[in-house]
Amino acid sequence: MPDMLITKTNEEPGAASLTVTVPVERVREAEERATQTYLKRARLPGFRRGKAPPAMVRKQFAKDIREQVLQDLVRESWRRAVEQEALKPIADPHVHNLSWEEGAALRFELHVEVRPEVSLARLGGFRLHRQVAPVTAEQVEAQLGELRDQRAPWLPVEGESPRPKDLVQVSIAQGLGAEAKDPQAHQFVLGEGRAIPDLEERILALRPGETVDATVRYPADFPDETKRGQTRDVRVTLQEVKRQQLAELTDDFAREVGDFDSLDALRRAIREDLERDAAREADARVRAELIEQLVAANNVVAPRPLVERALWVYAQAYGVPEERLPQFATEFRSLAEQQVRRDLVLDHVAERERLRAGPEEVEQRLGELAERRRTPVEQLRASLEKAGRLRDLERGLTEEKIFTFLLSQSTVEQT
Numbered sequence: 193m194p195d196m197l198i199t200k201t202n203e204e205p206g207a208a209s210l211t212v213t214v215p216v217e218r219v220r221e222a223e224e225r226a227t228q229t230y231l232k233r234a235r236l237p238g239f240r241r242g243k244a245p246p247a248m249v250r251k252q253f254a255k256d257i258r259e260q261v262l263q264d265l266v267r268e269s270w271r272r273a274v275e276q277e278a279l280k281p282i283a284d285p286h287v288h289n290l291s292w293e294e295g296a297a298l299r300f301e302l303h304v305e306v307r308p309e310v311s312l313a314r315l316g317g318f319r320l321h322r323q324v325a326p327v328t329a330e331q332v333e334a335q336l337g338e339l340r341d342q343r344a345p346w347l348p349v350e351g352e353s354p355r356p357k358d359l360v361q362v363s364i365a366q367g368l369g370a371e372a373k374d375p376q377a378h379q380f381v382l383g384e385g386r387a388i389p390d391l392e393e394r395i396l397a398l399r400p401g402e403t404v405d406a407t408v409r410y411p412a413d414f415p416d417e418t419k420r421g422q423t424r425d426v427r428v429t430l431q432e433v434k435r436q437q438l439a440e441l442t443d444d445f446a447r448e449v450g451d452f453d454s455l456d457a458l459r460r461a462i463r464e465d466l467e468r469d470a471a472r473e474a475d476a477r478v479r480a481e482l483i484e485q486l487v488a489a490n491n492v493v494a495p496r497p498l499v500e501r502a503l504w505v506y507a508q509a510y511g512v513p514e515e516r517l518p519q520f521a522t523e524f525r526s527l528a529e530q531q532v533r534r535d536l537v538l539d540h541v542a543e544r545e546r547l548r549a550g551p552e553e554v555e556q557r558l559g560e561l562a563e564r565r566r567t568p569v570e571q572l573r574a575s576l577e578k579a580g581r582l583r584d585l586e587r588g589l590t591e592e593k594i595f596t597f598l599l600s601q602s603t604v605e606q607t
Contacts, residue, residue: 194218198273201301205308206495208279212269214298219261226260262290265298273302280307283501305497310540311490316601318485323607324474327466335462336441339449344436353399354433356383360395361432368405372427388414391428398430478604479595486598487533494532502528541594549589554582557589 194215202209227246230253236244250257270285285304292298346359354360361379365372380386382395390408398404405427410419439445446458486492503521506512506528512520542548558576562569576582 196269196272198269198276200277204495204497205493206305207497208277208304208306210273210277210302212273212298212300212302214265214269216295216297219265219292219296219298222261222264223257226257226264229260230257262292262298266300266302270302279304281305282307282498305501307539308495308498308536310492310536312486312492312537312540312544314489315486315541315598318482318489318602320478320481320485320599320602320604321607322474322478322604324467325470327463327470331466332459332462335466336459339462340438340441340445341436343448344438346434347437349400349433349435351399352433354382354396354430355435356396357436358382359434359436360430361434362395363429363431364391365427366424368425368427372405375427375429377431391426394428395430398428400430400433403427403429478599482595482598482602483534483537486537490537492533492536494529494536498532498536499525499528502531538591538594541598542590545594545597547590547593547597549586549593553589554586557585 194217196215196218197213199211200208201211227250231244231246231249234244234249234253236248236252266287273279274281281304283305285302288301288303290298290300292300349358359379359381361377363375363377365375367373378387382392387395388408388410390406394404394406394408405425407423407425409423410416410421412420414420439448441455443454446452446455449458450461452458452461503524506524507517507520510520558569558573562572565572573582576585
């Protein structure tokens with residue numbers, strides 16, 4: 193039986209294109225397999241399961257069988273293409289220019305992003321600077337204040353106007369006086385930027401139960417460009433004001449927050465957390481500096497197809513509408529190029545030095561996380577798998593090993 197014909201038609205750093213021709217004999221074989229699959233599970237009137245005539249099954253499930261054939265043949269051709277051309281794909285291929293007429297060969301193109309060959313002649317000998325920002329008393333008190341805010345209840349305020357940071361319940365209608373219509377209820381904290389400044393100014397002058405007619409103007413930096421500088425007539429009614437009742441900073445407060453004997457113990461714990469954060473930020477800066485020097489020393493280039501893919505991933509993550517994609521690509525291209533160069537360097541080092549995290553290391557880290565969170569390991573694994581984050585865990589472990597190796601090849605000065 194004639195074999196598939198797979199030909200590489202184009203190749204550039206980061207991408208490859210191939211044409212695939214599946215002879216009619218193999219197409220018929222795939223159709224027969226798909227028909228048999230549907231024959232076994234099909235229920236047609238007048239026939240027991242699996243006993244309907246093949247011709248009737250093919251007619252009844254023609255569209256489904258055709259889709260199954262396409263999926264099977266594309267999957268098989270892709271597997272063969274990877275082996276034949278020794279491809280290193282970083283994602284599934286895209287199918288283009290598909291041509292398939294009844295009783296004829298199947299033809300299509302496969303376009304795929306691939307990992308380009310990277311040559312790193314120099315991995316070490318760099319001089320790096322690690323500086324841990326000192327934690328100040330002001331930072332500790334600010335964090336303590338946030339804890340205080342988080343635990344403070346909201347209590348109603350009667351007979352006085354709201355202040356910044358108060359929670360207000362308002363009704364806003366379009367129009368003035370008797371012309372006002374379509375009132376909408378809104379709730380927000382004053383001063384957090386949830387409402388335009390003109391509107392907040394009118395609310396700050398009201399007392400609960402009072403109403404005001406006003407013309408408000410959208411600021412020049414309003415997110416919706418079409419509304420910038422525009423005015424609106426509104427009728428605003430302040431329905432309710434709530435203010436947080438902040439607890440006194442005492443030992444009792446510290447005990448309510450957690451397992452702390454005193455307020456001083458809580459402050460020490462906050463300082464330790466901030467110091468750990470500062471150390472992690474310093475490590476991140478050292479790693480970024482190391483990657484920057486590695487890229488420069490080895491002249492690592494970000495291939496266009498991989499940059500385009502990174503931009504597409506960013507756009508999907510941020511929910512960028514199609515009409516804003518060109519502007520988004522322009523603004524984020526530099527970041528995408530930086531990310532691609534970083535990934536190429538780390539992947540090359542991981543493969544060259546055999547530093548990828550194994551199943552045992554992943555299991556060990558899962559156990560540590562589960563113990564820290566007081567959660568069964570299986571429950572944590574299932575949660576990470578469902579969220580698609582198990583591979584992130586493996587990638588994180590691999591990066592830890594890579595940077596441990598790379599930093600051992602250079603000098604890190606503590607400043």
